[in-house]
Amino acid sequence: MKKITLVIPVFNEALAIDKHLPIIVESLTHQPHIDWHILIVDDGSTDATVTTLQVLQPTYPHLSVLCLNRNFGKEAAIYAGLQHSRHADAVIVMDSDLQHPPELIPQMVQLWTQGLQVVEGYKVERGQETWFSRWLANSFYFIFSLLSNLELKNHSDFKLLDKTVVHTYCDLPERNRFFRGMVQWMGFTSAQLPFTVPARQHGTSTWSRLKLLKYSFTAIMAFSSTLLYLVTFLGVLSFCVGLLISGIALYKKFMGSAIGGFTTVILLIFFMSSILMIALGLIGVYIAKIYDEVKCRPHYLINWRKSTMQNQQHDDAL
Template identity: 30%
Template sequence: MISIPIPRLVIVSPCYNEEAILAYSARELTTLLERLIAAGKILPTSHVLYVNDGSRDRTWELIEELHRENHFIDGLCLAGNVGHQSAIMAGMMTARDFADAVVTIDADLQDDLGALEEMIDRYLEGYDIVYGVKVSRTADPLLKRTSALAFYRLQSAMGIRAIYNHADFRLMSRRALDALACYPERNLYLRGIIPQLGYASTTVDDVISERVAGESKYTLRKMLLLAVDGITSFTTRPISWIIGMGLLCLLISICMAVYVLVSYIEHLSVPGWASLMLSLWFIGSIVLLSLGVIGQYIGKIYIEIKQRPRYHIAQHLKHHD
């Protein structure tokens, strides 16, 4: 069995308007790091990297204060709000220069810190990627819980290779991070990209707890946009569905033509507009839906070919190189 050296761990935690939770988050993560260091599972230079994603409150000021007071806390301030996925990517790509392993976890710490410790154990067993899989979501609101489960099933139906009930709570080795850096796309959907890396992976159970303070920044609108990105970035099956709908409409049109012809021959046809209006609305809806789906793919091509940077770093606070 290959002996894995004790890693230098960096916990990457994206923050957007999280001033209400930061003090609690830093205290809990510091306690966890101290326990893992005392147990000999990680190196003393391990730390937390908070990534400020263009917050409009005092989040960055609090990160600066925590950095001055706590040698376990580093900070990365992005020049503007780039979104959750790009903020995570910025933290991971910054940390990979000096970390042996990186864990990503949201600042609200609804994910299970006990699972984080288990991730380190799996890493020491030789796994490059360890996913936190939610086994209980009772702490999540009903709408968020049901919509998330529906989306996971939709991903599976569309053939997207993703980990069921996994969000962005995971551990990655430096080797896995180096491989991830080779993926230049701007439409980031990390839950779909990372399983494609192919390195040895496993899962740990993640029991979600209630948020201690503040409100979740992942609104229904943001979840829907992430779902659209996830689907259109990894499968062209919606376009295949458009072809299927077109064939269905053609079949319906043929049936209507037969019906009209028979009615004309049998002198059963009567003037009316109901069937005409129904047909027009049906066909019009299919056309608009089809144009919308195709437009999503064209829009993504437009964004990708520009090759613009995902983010810009305004400031990096660090204790260790």
């Protein structure tokens, strides 16, 4: 009998988790010859999410809860869930808000049994997003594809991963992680299942535009150093512009047609200083990412007092 673990990262889902979990469990009950386990990773929720899960746990014997000490971010929660699911033959990562349709799980399992190592949900329609949110998402995917040569447009974190993929992912040493990008980069055999993102029925998203923007920068810099080369290009470009302006100024000086004033000088200083500040900023961000990596701090810390004992046993068995 195959063992499959469903990893669900959550953060402040107290208002919705008790309504969504039964629907997710229902999608698992019609799968013969599969030993299911659900691992919910609480990413340091500040509401009653953990309390609600503890109340629900007696109803669902195959449910475990892994609580992180604080909010480490979704990437850390996914990584923690995968690390504590290495015993499974396959792992499915999905959100708890039902915007990753649970009804796709049987198709994912079927494709996996046919030999595919990665089966991922692919968004053909992004649901009730505003035009601005769609524009931001499309802009990110365009820039990411341009800089990293990885096409991730409309990809999602809703994925089934074979145990080989899970072990490979967990063995990658980097700290600044981008789950869907890293899975794509590893290049295992994969298939896509199209889905339309349904409207969120309960609760609200905890992702602000500022968080998404920060997440986007982290993803791009984790997969591309092109921006550093762009800084060099801007330096060469500014040198050429400066050389051209200097040539024009000297020509007018020798021809006796130079006009007094500081407009050209001011514009040149403004142009050069702007490029220098942008260059220093980009270099500083990359250095900050390197600093995070060399510190080698753990990706997450677990609160075993809140987590279930079943999770502790799984960790001891690894």
